[in-house]
Amino acid sequence: MGYDPANPMVDRITDIGPPHYEQFFPPVVKKNYGKWLYHELLQPGVLMHKGESGDECYTVRVGCARLISIELIREICDVADKHCDGYVRWTTRNNVEFMVDAKAKVQPLLDDLKSRGNKFPVGGTGASVSNCVHTQGWIHCHTPATDASGVVKAVMDELFDYFTSHKLPAQVRVALACCLNMCGAVHASDIAILGVHRKPPMIDHDAITGLCELPLAISSCPLGAVKPATVKNSAGEDIKSVKVNADRCMYCGNCYTMCPAMPLADPDGDGIAILVGGKVSNSRSMPMFSKLVIPFLPNTPPRWPETVAAVKNILETYAKDARKYERVGEWTARIGWEKFFEKTGIPFTIKSVDDYRLAYDTWRTTTQFKFTSHIK
């Protein structure tokens, strides 16, 4: 049968939801569901979960791009068919996990993965840099201030050794969002790479009438910088449009989201900000937001050397200085941000001093501080 364009509503099936998860469990997972005792990491990228039954589930975690082809998925299926009874899963950080039910099956699986070039790096567990989660960037999005897959590839190439080892003080979560909309929600990451715009939107007065509802464009601005205006279009006609008060614009791009006639992306204006010290877990300390330490780095495809160097510098300064178990944000909380800037050598600029909403909470209201090289 199949779809009949003449009768699109015939035999229509809707609202059936996703398939039930249980049918995709490997037998050892199904049998021991809810009855796991503890886990161990046998080596970077290899986990063993012990069940109350005595059963063991061995997991091999491999790094993977988020943007992948069906050819690669089919290859992942080949590996799953050969070693894992045809089951496989993805983690929330875009890693792939192959599970087997006996220790003897681990090495053949590792050997097979290794034989396939650099497609399946094993790692991302324990005190490592796990996979860098990210957004679409230039491959598929209309509002990005930087690319995603390209920057992440360049960063992960440089941090590769930290993906495949357990030598950091704690896990370090690196994440990238290609604009302030943050589909990737990088605001609680140890090291966040964030695409930022730096030029106010242009206004396409010839297109705005047909494309935008002006009240929505005006109300979209969190700082009231978009105002109604009567202007002349290129045909010399008076039309109702908007104007932008550039002094009040914070380049969030929310107006462009609501009004396609207000593009703000720009080759020189756009680039990357680096934020550090966020965490999601409640372990020891409460969840924390990432803080802006580098306001801008240029977009320098294909390998973004400034961004890669900045991330590596922060990571390695932390790795040298932090105590065991300390996340990046816990380390900076202990040593103080003045010490963070001193140790990393990142210049402190006024752009890291908050002047947005709730800014006062971040100003220092005590005489307690450390004398660092910043105070002359």
Next chain:
Amino acid sequence: MPKHDTPLLDELEKGPWPSFVTDLKRQAEKKPECWDILGQLELSFKDKITHWKHGGIVGVFGYGGGIVGRYSDVPERFPGVAHFHTVRLNQPSSKFYSSAKLRDICDLWEKYGSGMTNMHGSTGDLVLLGTTTPNLEPLFYDLTHNLNQDLGGSGSNLRTPECCLGRARCEWGCYDTQDLCHTLTMHYQDEIHRPAFPYKFKFKFSGCPNDCVAAIARSDFAVIGTWRDDIRIDQAAVKGYVKGEFAPNGGAHSGKDWGKFDIKKEVLDLCPTECMWMEGDTLKIDNSECTRCMHCINVMPRALRPGVKQGATICVGAKAPILDGAQFATMTIPFVEVKKNEDGEFAEVVEVIEKIWDWWMEVGKNRERVGETIMRVGLPTFLKVMEVTPVPQHVKEPRSNPYVFWQEDEVEGGFERDVKEFRKRNAQ
């Protein structure tokens, strides 16, 4: 479609991390539109700007979400990506797959799309990148009829719910995250597919306070597993850790010599409430002081386990920075059991969700996340809406200003007074 020169992208074929460029080229041998993806991306690398146009509303009949329109702004040069819409498939809870299911999805996408995917999108969907408008209805027909699968959410609706892997392969799942995620996903199909909210609304389900799906940072409605009795202790295993028989943190620090395991330094002293101590070689915990942060359990998984009186804490209103700044979810319901009733529904959780929605759909402004609505009206108002008794746990600290909004009926004699009577006693 011909190949394009991609000297910039070719640089990303070097290095040890898997290369999406190499992968795209491999796919292009079978799906030539991938040459145009590479060509347009190369142009973006050269121009340092995106070449995708703003949006475009496309979809399948009867649904208001699940497909995101995408068009090239250089279609003449790259006709293979002139239309390049995104299809979001609702992933199975916690992203386990059979190879048979994945191969079916690959075949479907080979037939109707570019062959490129995201495994997975930031919200959790299995994302299929790049198809044309005429392909949408046939794809949806095959998806529902042959694959028994459905689209996820987009727009101002309930976005595709997501959960950690929980009890499937983790010893710390304090409730059944997959069951709750799947059951609510099925319960709310209409809300996922037909936008009726002021803005997007996300559910995320984590089985313990480690919060592997970042529920507290990323979801409007975060259900995070916890327990309310005593941490289970295996004292023999504690001794094993102290003696160095077991690697701390499951071996997570194996790549560097951190010295011999020191339970005082690594566990007792890092406990945020200092509620643990050793009596000889026996570990003691004052559980009434414990805030269930997971650190000690993370470090000694063989010795310590969450208690048996398990359930979850519900936090509401997280979001990324746009527009008022980032918000974590606010602790609203300290403890629910997360149990199914005889009808197979998580009625207690559903009741909380619908109380939020009924209120937010009424008072939420256009494109206002529920966390922003709560910020605007204040937590006291939200707690009243939720019919939750305020407890000290709702705040990090009490307010430091005295500007309480007293209600008239709380003040003796009410607000109405006679100024003439007042003046008789108190001259101007």
